[in-house]
Amino acid sequence: MREGAPAQSTRSLRSLSASELEQLVLECGGKKYRAAQIALWLHRDDVESVDGMVNVPLELRSAISERGWVVEQMTEVGRQESTDGTVKWLYESWDGSKIECVLIPTEERNSICVSTQVGCAMQCAFCRTGRLGFKRNLSAGEILEQFVRTRRWLKERRPGSPALSNVVFMGMGEPMNNLDEVEKAVRWLHDQRSSNLARRHMTVSTSGVVPGIREFARRGIPAQLAVSLNGSNQEMRAELMPVSRRWPLPELLSAVDDYIAETGLEVTFEFVLIRGITCTDSAADELKEIVRNRKCKVNAIALNSSENEKLVSPSQEEIDRFFVRMGSARKFITLRQPRGRDILAACGQLAAQKGKAN
Ligand code: SF4
Structure with a gap:
């Protein structure tokens, strides 16, 4: 060891x-x-x-x-700091599995993106983690350890910076396929005696696992729901996200509507802009229809980088055109700036550089 x-x-x-x-x-x-x-x-x-x-x-x-109980199970095996303040860690857990987490600071807050699985089985076309394959679920302890270690690091290395107040479950893995452990982690973070994070400060993101969305609502897990939409029609989505072949877009949107009706909460759609695929006039028109009359918002982000040469980041002009085309639905959509570009902060990129997830 x-x-x-x-x-x-x-x-x-x-x-x-x-x-x-x-x-x-x-x-x-x-x-x-x-x-x-x-x-x-x-x-x-x-x-x-x-x-x-x-x-x-x-x-x-x-x-x-x-009895063999321990507090921490991971070792830091890599850390990269971006010029914009973003920090990405690569950890090795007790069995040699490698996972990543990313700290995203702004002037007002510190947010962390945590992994929920070692690798991922969902194989989204634009994601490097998908290429690593799936190894195993993380325990709630391993999920929480990413948060705790980052909070400790902030105290030591960036004293005086805002508290670590936001958590997104959007790193390596599909959280809905590890819902029991994700729920435990969320409930501890939400606990008043613990970190006391409000529901609006935690977001669980799914690629579109419909039974998971329904179970997430049924259990009343105190976090917000985000759905990686990344396609404005079934054909486009199925091409980019194999999960859509199992749970097609109409089924996904129906689960989202039931979630909104049951919880009264807004849903966030993530939408990656890809030249000639999702960043087109027709995609903007279809996205308009999806967001119309739905309690939701859209976080759009230009594709960061991809090893798949068919998937290319759009130009600023193409992005501007997409936003103009959204017309009155423009108010629902925000363009997020990719953070940590120089350190490949998108999920799976550090683990992919250092080899497989195990
Ligand atoms: S985008 Fe998320 S769900 Fe899709 S392969 Fe990557 S980690 Fe898995």
Whole structure:
């Protein structure tokens, strides 16, 4: 094992729900209220090891460690800082799996984009992660560790910068295919005793897994929903996103409408602009129809870079034309500036550079 590497344990304390943590404390001979103390160390105070929980009795800490439970499971194996302040980390977890997370700072806030799986099975044509293949789901502990480590890093390296207040589940992986662990992570981040992040500060993004969207609404998971639309009709979407062959666009939009009706919340559509494919007059006309009379907004972004030579970033002129064509629906759509271009901050790019996800 590399020096400084975490214990190679699958038992992550941050993966436990509050009731599971209580159960563990009781099994280890501790008093129930100690679970709340431990939860604060884990989720508010960003402790790195069981030993660091200094107000927890030594016997209880030892009993927890002897059962193989650890706090952190990942080692930093790469970090790149962009000239615009964006930082991308590559972590190696307990089994050698590699995952990425990205810090996106602005003057007002710090946001983080976390991974939810090692690799991804969805194979979207414009995404490098899709090419890495799928290895496994991340645990809630591994998802939360990305957040905690970034918060610690900010405190040490950028003191005085805004708090880490926004989380997007939009890194490597399809969150709806790992919903139990994503839910646990969201609920800890939302917990008042923990990071106390409001629902509007967390966004779970899906490529269009319809049963996942329905389950997300049913469970009342306290995060916003974003859908990677990336195609204004079924044919175009199926070409770019194989998920659309399984759950075609009309089915996806119907699940989105039910989500809006059930929760009363707005949905964000992500829309990548690609020359001659999604950035055309007809695509703008179709997108207009999709956003009309729907409680939604669209985040458009020009394709960053792609190894697929058929997929090319549009020129500024083409983007401007697309926006003009949106006409009165223009108010629903925002053009996001790609961040961290110089460090290939789009998901999967660092892992792709360093080889496969495992
Ligand atoms: S865009 Fe997201 S869902 Fe699609 S392959 Fe990449 S990581 Fe997976």
